[in-house]
Amino acid sequence: MYRIFPKKIVFLSIAWLVVGVYFTFDALGSLTHFTFRITAIPAFVWLLANALLLNPVWRFLWARYPFLQKHVFPDLNGKWKVELYSNWPRQLQLLEAAQSRDLVLNMRSCPESELAVLMPVVLEAEISQSWWAFEIKLYNPASDTPIRKSNTISVDPFPRNGFQDPGICYIYKQENTTDNVLDDIEFYGAARLEYDFEKGRLEGLVWTARMWRRAMNTASKAVFTRIVDE
8 A cells, every 4th residue: 555655755754754763762862861772763663664554553543533544545454345237238239239130239329228238246355455465355155147256466556636536456367157168267357446435435447358359358337335244
């Protein structure tokens, strides 16, 4: 999560922390008549920074002071209900039109009412977020679609910028179970999700490279809603 900050801010923060520790050591030395070695400052700064960035510490501060969620980055740790709305039915509709002599379908200009309804798929995800790592695991507990699971390859968080909400861009590898020999069992995908503070959920788009050689790769609207433990 440290990547949401510009490098200049990171270096300035470390510099101010070092200066603050130095003057604290100097003041304590004057009060206690105990000599603090300057060479101990880097080690102390390292220990202090790591202590503040431990998950229990920063997550406690984020829960205690909600403004940190909006002005730094939201705490996304936990389990999420994932709702996808795939364009796969429209892929099939296009294939049927291509095979038919009578059916004419212009995907570019036809009214929305003539298009097949986007297919809803419900999955679950677990997000593990720290200052040093970001992992997203997605799985299908109901096993009602070929989707089996997906694991993160790379996650890049982006901070709030003006009216743009913060969020994540990530690349993942997905595994499917299918008996179609022409289908891809493993393929890569990408997603861009923004965090809606009013609704408390992640929303965005997902793209896959599934069957891309046959121009059948899919895309979906995605909605992540946090699962609250009862």
